[in-house]
Amino acid sequence: MLTKLFGTKSTASQILDPNNIPHHVAIIMDGNGRWAKRRGLPRAMGHRAGADVLKKIARAADKIGIKVLTVYGFSTENWKRPETEVSFLMNLIGEYLRKNVQEMHANGVRIRFIGDIAGLNEGLQTIIRDAEALTADNKGLILQLAINYGGRDEIVRAAKSLARAVAKGQMQVDDIDESVFAENLYTYDCSNVDLLIRPSDDYRISNFLLWQLAYAEFWFTPLHWPDFDESTLVEAVAAYQKRERRFGGLVSEE
Ligand code: FPP
Numbered sequence: 001m002l003t004k005l006f007g008t009k010s011t012a013s014q015i016l017d018p019n020n021i022p023h024h025v026a027i028i029m030d031g032n033g034r035w036a037k038r039r040g041l042p043r044a045m046g047h048r049a050g051a052d053v054l055k056k057i058a059r060a061a062d063k064i065g066i067k068v069l070t071v072y073g074f075s076t077e078n079w080k081r082p083e084t085e086v087s088f089l090m091n092l093i094g095e096y097l098r099k100n101v102q103e104m105h106a107n108g109v110r111i112r113f114i115g116d117i118a119g120l121n122e123g124l125q126t127i128i129r130d131a132e133a134l135t136a137d138n139k140g141l142i143l144q145l146a147i148n149y150g151g152r153d154e155i156v157r158a159a160k161s162l163a164r165a166v167a168k169g170q171m172q173v174d175d176i177d178e179s180v181f182a183e184n185l186y187t188y189d190c191s192n193v194d195l196l197i198r199p200s201d202d203y204r205i206s207n208f209l210l211w212q213l214a215y216a217e218f219w220f221t222p223l224h225w226p227d228f229d230e231s232t233l234v235e236a237v238a239a240y241q242k243r244e245r246r247f248g249g250l251v252s253e254e
Contacts, residue, residue: 016064016234020241022194024068025061026209026216029054031200031224038224044088049226051096058109060230062141064237068190069143072208076116076150093147094124101131108140114186115149142190149186151210158184187212195240197233200224217243 029050036046054071061069074089097111104111111131118125128147161184165171182191193209193216201222205213219236221228244251 016237017241018065021065022217022237022240023066024070024190024193024212025066025195025197025237026070026072026193026213027057028072028196028198028206028208029225030198030202032226034200035224035226043085046224046226047089047092051092053226053228054096055100056230057228057233058104058141058143059107060233062107062109064233066237067142069141070114070146070187070193070209071144072146072149072206074115074147074149075207076148076153077207090121090124093145094127097127097131101134104143105135105138108138109135110138110140110142111135112142112144113147114144114154115147116153117148119148144187144190146208149208151205151207154185155211182211185211192216195219195236197221197236199228199232215245215247217245 032046032050033043034046035049036043039045058069073093078089079086101111111134113128113132117128120128158181162171162176162181166173166176182188185191187209191212192214193212196205196209196213196216196218197220198204198218199221201220203220209216217240219239221232221236223232
């Protein structure tokens with residue numbers, strides 16, 4: 001079935017167990033610049049190719065049965081890049097939404113943004129809010145785009161919001177536990193990541209989903225993001241299915 005779905009690149013050994021599909025997959029879409037450089041192209045072309053891949057991978061994730069896909073589109077640290085690259089990325093995100101939102105809506109995708117959206121330009125904020133509102137009641141894949149997102153920033157915001165609630169007498173300090181804290185993150189209702197994928201031969205978290213990755217399985221590939229395809233996603237999920245997740249406990253005796 002999956003071999004049919006994904007063509008000849010998915011081998012029989014990569015056929016997935018439908019009862020063990022990761023609920024929440026997160027991807028650091030890395031390597032656009034290196035992909036472009038290798039081809040003698042401007043970095044912008046790498047980002048454009050990366051956006052095309054995102055569209056395909058969101059479709060593939062939905063077909064496999066992944067329920068939540070969170071991708072890192074722009075970090076709170078990416079503002080350090082040259083202004084031309086920053087504005088290209090902002091325009092690309094807006095263009096991606098304008099071009100794809102109707103199709104994603106028709107496919108039942110729920111689009112959400114995580115990050116400091118108020119820090120983006122107003123035109124982009126409007127496109128973002130419209131996409132979220134249009135797709136809010138959809139029941140298919142939740143596609144979370146992390147834009148102007150930083151894991152530490154998210155945790156500090158949650159801490160401040162809880163501190164304010166305590167200061168106003170709306171809650172007691174002892175009411176704060178892990179689940180209350182998680183509800184105050186951007187990812188309030190889908191916080192635990194099952195599988196983190198990072199392409200492009202870098203092995204770090206880069207301030208992505210620090211809280212949510214606590215018990216995620218990590219999978220790396222040397223492929224740059226624009227070379228990532230459906231069969232790579234199947235490979236990552238197949239690898240995930242071979243992992244033994246213990247969440248700090250012990251494996252039960254056979
Ligand atoms: C990292 O590669 C990639 C980014 C900082 C941007 C990711 C953006 C896209 C894939 C475009 C579409 C995004 C959305 C949300 C529609 P890099 O530039 O750091 O590559 P390098 O490490 O090879 O230089």
